Amino acid sequence: MAECHPVGFQWVMEAKARGAKVFHVDPRFTRTSAVAHRHLPIRAGSDIVLLGALVNHVLSGGHDFREYVLNYTNAASIVGEDFRDTEDLDGLFSGYDAEKREYDPTSWAYQNGDAQAAAGARDEAKTDDDRSHEHGPGATFEATPSQTGHAPRRDETLEHPRCVYQILKRHFARYTPELVEEMCGIGPERFAELADAIVANSGRDRTTAFVYSVGWTQHTVGAQYIRTAAILQLLLGNIGRPGGGILALRGHASIQGSTDIPTLFNLLPGYLPMPYAHEHEDLDTYLERAAGDTGFWGNKRAYMVSLLKAWWGDAATADNDFCFDYLPRLTGDHGTYHTVLDQIAGKVKGYFLMGENPAVGSAGGRLQRQGLAATEWLVVRDLNLIESAEFWRNSPEIAAGETSPEQIATEVFFLPAAAHTEKDGTFTNTQRLLQWHHKALDPPGDARSDLWFIYHLGLRVRERLAGSTDRNDRPIQELTWDYPVEGPHDDPSAEAVLAEINGYDGDGRPLSGFTALKDDGSTSSGCWIYSGCYTGGVNQTARRRPGPEQSWVAPEWGWAWPANRRILYNRASADPEGRPWSERKAYVWWDGEQWTGHDVPDFEKTKPPSYEPPEGATAQDAIAGTDPFIMQTDGKAWLFVPKGLVDGPLPAHYEPQESPVANPLYAQQDNPARQLYPRRGNRYHPAGSTVYPYAFTTYRLTEHHTAGGMSRFLPYLSELQPEMFCEVSPALAAERGLTNGGWATIVTARTAIEARVLVTERMSPLRIQGRTVHQVGLPYHWGTSGVVRGDSANDLLPIVLDANTHIQESKAATCDIRPGRRPQGAALGALVRRYRRQAGIPED
């Protein structure tokens, strides 16, 4: 965190100054480790073992926050008789189909009941007729029609053998400190110190926070890493309370915003799912699958209809299902990695890159560049001439003589982009806070904002299709696409767009928030969770009341979704009766008449703790006054997930696709539902390979930004970190003859890259299963363009994905490392092939 989110880290230091104990778990010793109380070097890819052992420590020692767990989680819910755990099936949950390599989650349901996945953001299951070999295993997932509400059977004593609490206990029983030592390389004293500190710092008076980043998400079990942390934090009562939580630190200025208002294939704004293809699907059947009927998702029709009204205005009426048919349909995984493979297969004609550099930043760099070279035309919008714009003349493949500009047919348009100082707009930061940045001046030359680009492109496309009578052109003809323009370049008003996102009532007045949305077409809102950001016609995101003039929650700086709440599910900061768990941790509470406190309560303001839902209640009316998790169908946080995940209702430790060791827990080595793409250019290493014996992990440096498009082109930052390097321990350096400051070549089945060697004790060899495992650290910023250049670490990685998120495993893989620079020209491919042959990997 000190390396990649340095200014955010000041708050960790503030907490430390007030007595907080800071642990840093990371394969490398970093600036964070330097100021933490304890650095725990860990083997990349083994975090579920560590977190699972912490869960086991809490459960077996009786350290859970019982009142919180009993009332606010599904610990007491009883799971159906058909459920089988990984303990029963040697690493598989019930419902696995080995041929299709996917789960049928039916047997994970509560006894005599079912639960709809809480949020809308779920892939649909493949029904048999949906299946296509093109989409790879585990790619899609069918949600069944919603049967919602509280678990039909609960055991408040938590003793029923099939209650979630007991299932958890059995499931995690083998996640012991000994296993942590064997798999993570963290000794029992260190583990005890960590476990004791977490337990001592949780409860009524104290809270513990977990902070993570892509070190947890970029795995074939990424979603389950976060799930394990969620289980631990819920058992300890650390969610929805000040100083608690599981905090994702995100790496781009608006990566949170681009998830909320998604440029993602499977989502519509506000986490409504994109519709999947079905034979007779209308708005009703879509909504039935989209989310549950109870909890705040129960208002899904209001959210969806308001979105359709924002997009198609007067054309969207109750008679035509509010133009629901105008939305294109999904049939599987259409994520970026899938698209790249489709590009290579010649299926994608045109490609837009808007502030993104996949030639350096995405896993499998060679495949990424192959995809670009197989695209008919490409539009790159960026500040600088990044690798993805110039791959046709300076890629590693051209340097190796594998291809040439004359052979690459891609037509490339480079359009210079405006910088943040040259446009109005909002970023949503990592805490869900929207902050408006004001335009300071006009962009230079041909540079334009992406808002300008997409708006004017839309105008031109609409012009071309204006006279068409093709019914498929109606969605674009009838789209609301009329924004006031300003300035010398006719920039569309970002404020007008924000106002559309916020939404309007039937009289054209800005809405006050999402609770004002209607399902009859009388309101519009481009993103329901952002509704309220322009309430009263005032740009709430531009509020800048100085921090020192506000409370510590700082509610008048920017605007946080939803409803300007700064901590989600904060009703959990009070006990079931609505009293703060302790004075020290008071945050929101029931004052006898309403909910009040330091933050906007994440609960209906006047719903008393004594409220019990009547039979058949829907939406928020189905949520009891003691249920803080208002987006869940039962108002409870889910320790066990009966529906919504494709790889199991509980986290289990699986080794990364490429691992130096065997999984001692189960016969199942890796996540059985992971998405594999064994093919030319994407060969995987066998587990425990002696040809690729070392583990490696990738990371960022303070002085560079992701794929380098905004940093490697700046002399200041280039001077601070001028060269690609690898970090190795003195022991590994001795084993492989590497010298500090010299060169090393890192080899995988995909390619080989070179890097300067940094021999440092910051990398510690670990004892795993009785032998030494070395890890190589690789920053991934460099490429063939920019002020400073170097080989790209991402070129080494294969494409293998988490089936829930379709995110690649780039934090743990294996390699060989050898002294000296890599071969040039054809000799590079020869070296890589020689390794593959030695390892018995199929020829490309």
Add this chain to the structure above:
Amino acid sequence: MFNKRVGIEYWPVLRQLTGSDRLGRGKAARSKDTDALRARTGQADRVVESVCPYCAVGCGQKVYVKDEKVIQIEGDPNSPISRGRLCPKGSASKQLVTSPGRQTKVLYRRPHGTDWESLDLDEAMDMIADRVVDARRSGWEDTYEGKPVRRTMGIASLGGATLDNEENYLIKKLWSALGAIQIENQARI
């Protein structure tokens, strides 16, 4: 360098040894020249409130503009998030926006071309619009395995995590209306 215009009594080391500023970190080190120095930020025509464009901490920035040029970007002390601080990237953002290496012209590379060519922005926009219409049609699918999909697989887009919410909103809106579904960004990565 020795300043001939002033006498020896103005030498900083002498003033440090003889005056009250024994550590030489205060007035002993000052001269008329240093007294006359003014922060660049003081000359700005306007100061605009902004947000760091790099990571998602969202540090507050103040952008100083003079003669329609950004002359400085500093941390905003009012921000309850950052309290005026910026990390190396945030501190370098003036260079991000003023760097001479920054591209400000449209460039075009024709199929099999070996170099960039220049292209008028307006013409580029028309060419791209033509290609969108064409790729959308040629990649169009009314049905997929018998089920209605009404979409195009001819166009894909990647990017958005460095963009504004308003920009992402229009991107998703336009592409969805055109039937393109392969719309992705860094959040998947």
